[in-house]
Amino acid sequence: MKAEIIAVGSEMLTPDNLDTNSLFITAELNEAGFQVHFKTVVGDREKDIAEVLGTAIRRSTAVIVTGGLGPTEDDLTRSAVASVLRRPLHTDPFLVEMLRNRFQSRGWNMPAINLRQAEVIDGAEVLENPNGSAPGMWIEVGKAVVVLLPGPPRELKPMLESQVIPRMRRIAGGRRLVSRTMHIAGMTESEVDSRAAPIYGRYPNIETTILAGTGLISLRLLRWLEPGERAGDLEELANSLEACLGEALFSNRGESIEEVVGRMLLQSGQSLAVAESCTSGLLAGRITRVPGSSAYFLGGALCYSDEVKMSLCGVPREVLAAHGAVSSQVAEALAQGIRSRLGASVGLSVTGIAGPGGGSEEKPVGLVYMGLADETRLVHVRRMFAGDRDGVRDRSAFFALASLRTFLRR
Amino acid sequence: MKAEIIAVGSEMLTPDNLDTNSLFITAELNEAGFQVHFKTVVGDREKDIAEVLGTAIRRSTAVIVTGGLGPTEDDLTRSAVASVLRRPLHTDPFLVEMLRNRFQSRGWNMPAINLRQAEVIDGAEVLENPNGSAPGMWIEVGKAVVVLLPGPPRELKPMLESQVIPRMRRIAGGRRLVSRTMHIAGMTESEVDSRAAPIYGRYPNIETTILAGTGLISLRLLRWLEPGERAGDLEELANSLEACLGEALFSNRGESIEEVVGRMLLQSGQSLAVAESCTSGLLAGRITRVPGSSAYFLGGALCYSDEVKMSLCGVPREVLAAHGAVSSQVAEALAQGIRSRLGASVGLSVTGIAGPGGGSEEKPVGLVYMGLADETRLVHVRRMFAGDRDGVRDRSAFFALASLRTFLRR
Numbered sequence: 001m002k003a004e005i006i007a008v009g010s011e012m013l014t015p016d017n018l019d020t021n022s023l024f025i026t027a028e029l030n031e032a033g034f035q036v037h038f039k040t041v042v043g044d045r046e047k048d049i050a051e052v053l054g055t056a057i058r059r060s061t062a063v064i065v066t067g068g069l070g071p072t073e074d075d076l077t078r079s080a081v082a083s084v085l086r087r088p089l090h091t092d093p094f095l096v097e098m099l100r101n102r103f104q105s106r107g108w109n110m111p112a113i114n115l116r117q118a119e120v121i122d123g124a125e126v127l128e129n130p131n132g133s134a135p136g137m138w139i140e141v142g143k144a145v146v147v148l149l150p151g152p153p154r155e156l157k158p159m160l161e162s163q164v165i166p167r168m169r170r171i172a173g174g175r176r177l178v179s180r181t182m183h184i185a186g187m188t189e190s191e192v193d194s195r196a197a198p199i200y201g202r203y204p205n206i207e208t209t210i211l212a213g214t215g216l217i218s219l220r221l222l223r224w225l226e227p228g229e230r231a232g233d234l235e236e237l238a239n240s241l242e243a244c245l246g247e248a249l250f251s252n253r254g255e256s257i258e259e260v261v262g263r264m265l266l267q268s269g270q271s272l273a274v275a276e277s278c279t280s281g282l283l284a285g286r287i288t289r290v291p292g293s294s295a296y297f298l299g300g301a302l303c304y305s306d307e308v309k310m311s312l313c314g315v316p317r318e319v320l321a322a323h324g325a326v327s328s329q330v331a332e333a334l335a336q337g338i339r340s341r342l343g344a345s346v347g348l349s350v351t352g353i354a355g356p357g358g359g360s361e362e363k364p365v366g367l368v369y370m371g372l373a374d375e376t377r378l379v380h381v382r383r384m385f386a387g388d389r390d391g392v393r394d395r396s397a398f399f400a401l402a403s404l405r406t407f408l409r410r
Numbered sequence: 411m412k413a414e415i416i417a418v419g420s421e422m423l424t425p426d427n428l429d430t431n432s433l434f435i436t437a438e439l440n441e442a443g444f445q446v447h448f449k450t451v452v453g454d455r456e457k458d459i460a461e462v463l464g465t466a467i468r469r470s471t472a473v474i475v476t477g478g479l480g481p482t483e484d485d486l487t488r489s490a491v492a493s494v495l496r497r498p499l500h501t502d503p504f505l506v507e508m509l510r511n512r513f514q515s516r517g518w519n520m521p522a523i524n525l526r527q528a529e530v531i532d533g534a535e536v537l538e539n540p541n542g543s544a545p546g547m548w549i550e551v552g553k554a555v556v557v558l559l560p561g562p563p564r565e566l567k568p569m570l571e572s573q574v575i576p577r578m579r580r581i582a583g584g585r586r587l588v589s590r591t592m593h594i595a596g597m598t599e600s601e602v603d604s605r606a607a608p609i610y611g612r613y614p615n616i617e618t619t620i621l622a623g624t625g626l627i628s629l630r631l632l633r634w635l636e637p638g639e640r641a642g643d644l645e646e647l648a649n650s651l652e653a654c655l656g657e658a659l660f661s662n663r664g665e666s667i668e669e670v671v672g673r674m675l676l677q678s679g680q681s682l683a684v685a686e687s688c689t690s691g692l693l694a695g696r697i698t699r700v701p702g703s704s705a706y707f708l709g710g711a712l713c714y715s716d717e718v719k720m721s722l723c724g725v726p727r728e729v730l731a732a733h734g735a736v737s738s739q740v741a742e743a744l745a746q747g748i749r750s751r752l753g754a755s756v757g758l759s760v761t762g763i764a765g766p767g768g769g770s771e772e773k774p775v776g777l778v779y780m781g782l783a784d785e786t787r788l789v790h791v792r793r794m795f796a797g798d799r800d801g802v803r804d805r806s807a808f809f810a811l812a813s814l815r816t817f818l819r820r
Binding site for chain 2 (some may be wrong): 014294
């Protein structure tokens with residue numbers, strides 16, 4: 001059950017744009033029993049689209065093509081697919097009617113150009129698009145299937161979920177791919193591998209991949225199941241890995257560190273306040289990405305300057321003068337200060353040197369302190385992060401959340 | 411001068427990882443005179459890599475392959491390329507020496523497995539890797555060139571810039587692609603196009619693309635130059651577009667809104683403080699992504715809860731009680747409050763309903779107010795944003811910066 005994804009659009013061949021649709025398409029395909037073995041981006045050129053599609057049909061059971069279904073001259077997916085399959089396009093009167101109604105309901109006349117969107121490849125099933133004017137198509141070609149979907153995620157996602165995936169499941173005939181993602185903090189990739197390899201090596205039917213992210217290491221377990229088969233060994237492997245990785249494993253279901261910490265705060269009825277210097281918003285931005293975070297996150301201070309560390313977080317001027325803004329003392333004072341100012345259960349702070357400027361021999365770029373305070377404890381953590389400005393800031397935000405998790409467990 | 415990029419790595423065929431290297435590779439290739447016409451992602455399978463590479467060599471002048479050059483059994487790029495080109499691999503004694511030294515300088519013995527990284531395809535030029543153990547290769551195949559580079563950006567980038575691009579320029583023989591990116595805020599895609607199309611339509615040698623981003627619209631102008639030719643018409647078109655787009659154009663050189671606003675603050679000697687409710691860090695995170703932002707950004711408050719709007723930003727309890735947290739009155743009080751607390755020249759605030767919960771008929775999800783205050787002015791802007799939680803938050807952060815730009819221009 002091999003699938004491949006073709007994204008059509010010249011904008012994705014510029015330095016500014018990536019094909020991000022393929023991520024959730026891959027997730028859906030995997031659940032339906034298909035593994036993605038190629039992804040291609042091609043520009044708005046009929047010859048190129050036809051070439052890529054021709055190759056794909058020869059080697060894959062399912063080919064998902066996104067984009068190029070709009071009404072303009074740049075939208076060439078329909079004609080390219082028709083030419084590769086050597087099937088004519090016809091105008092579907094039902095689609096013409098639907099398009100006209102769509103425009104009329106908005107009080108507009110349909111421009112003649114939109115009639116192109118009513119063109120259907122002979123033998124294709126039309127996939128309705130409730131959120132846009134470009135219908136999709138499901139085209140069976142021998143044992144393979146070619147699926148055409150519009151590019152905008154708002155249109156693509158619901159069509160994929162409700163119309164394409166159910167058909168794909170039927171093709172897979174009950175075969176499916178199950179997966180588990182486990183996230184680990186505070187270990188290197190090789191530490192994780194040296195602990196995990198002797199265990200996952202005993203499960204040849206499970207494909208195990210180790211990925212290094214920003215601050216975290218992820219283990220991804222993949223298992224193909226035949227119709228009716230259960231994933232007992234996947235559970236078993238996941239449990240063994242959990243036991244051997246211990247406290248460093250912060251999620252065994254792919255949850256992010258901010259989701260894990262959020263749940264811990266919610267369950268213990270505690271609230272959180274933050275004081276961010278070098279991360280300046282990245283940490284709070286991650287915390288509040290979780291829906292419902294207002295139940296435990298009170299807010300905090302963006303204390304980029306020394307003045308703000310004093311005025312909003314109550315750091316004593318003498319502490320700043322004696323130790324400098326990037327110091328364990330200031331990290332602790334920030335955590336304690338913001339906790340008490342906001343009346344939170346827990347205070348969390350980050351102060352460091354993200355670069356490119358501002359480093360010294362004693363305090364180089366990448367040096368970061370995190371402070372943690374609750375009613376009875378006041379601690380700090382010191383770390384040196386490699387990487388550029390964005391890298392240091394991202395790692396600091398992740399590590400602050402990982403430190404908070406450890407703090408909450410004690 | 412057609413190029414294509416092949417990214418090797420099974421992790422990029424999962425729902426979690428994209429090939430992001432291709433963005434800066436594309437930028438560098440364009441400047442060197444090459445247009446990217448295909449991008450492919452392929453897994454760690456020798457047969458698949460060989461198939462994709464075989465196709466690429468037949469249709470492209472330059473093929474850039476990233477990844478799969480590590481020392482493990484999963485690293486199959488070397489052998490796949492050798493098999494496609496029908497050239498043997500040999501062990502390069504000079505590379506063996508370099509690898510040994512690299513390990514020795516760290517006090518380690520080189521594992522035997524790393525000898526694979528000293529294998530070179532016959533006829534290839536070795537590209538040195540100062541930041542890792544995987545050397546690259548430059549392989550001329552008839553009129554085409556195949557370039558192998560390691561996957562990690564820290565290793566890939568310097569090799570590309572210092573060793574690959576100069577060679578590519580020589581192949582292009584002085585031909586090059588020049589581009590201009592213009593960013594526009596506060597207009598729809600069709601408004602921009604209806605103004606711009608009559609103008610760029612007069613320049614058939616310049617490829618003009620319109621892209622819709624989060625809040626902004628971008629115009630990208632591309633012009634191929636023959637050796638010795640100058641881009642006079644590109645400048646002319648850019649100037650005409652600038653005139654017709656007026657104040658809505660915030661950058662004619664691809665700068666981000668936070669860079670533009672940062673420069674305005676710096677040049678006018680003003681400082682900035684922010685109060686973020688629904689964006690909660692996203693706005694400050696963008697502002698401080700700009701190196702040197704500490705020269706004008708003082709900090710601010712993450713005022714997620716009403717209590718914090720009062721305690722850190724001095725919003726009067728009565729204003730909150732009378733109008734609710736998401737209101738023009740609270741937006742203005744936040745901007746004014748944070749400005750005076752932090753002693754900043756300008757205060758900027760965002761308060762809104764990002765969803766998924768919290769909306770009502772009167773104040774639906776997507777309703778956002780921005781407040782702006784300086785010594786003499788206090789204003790607000792109201793907007794309704796479509797999209798999910800992340801979308802509303804991203805648009806709010808962008809729009810707050812765009813509003814600040816307008817405010818600073820007055």
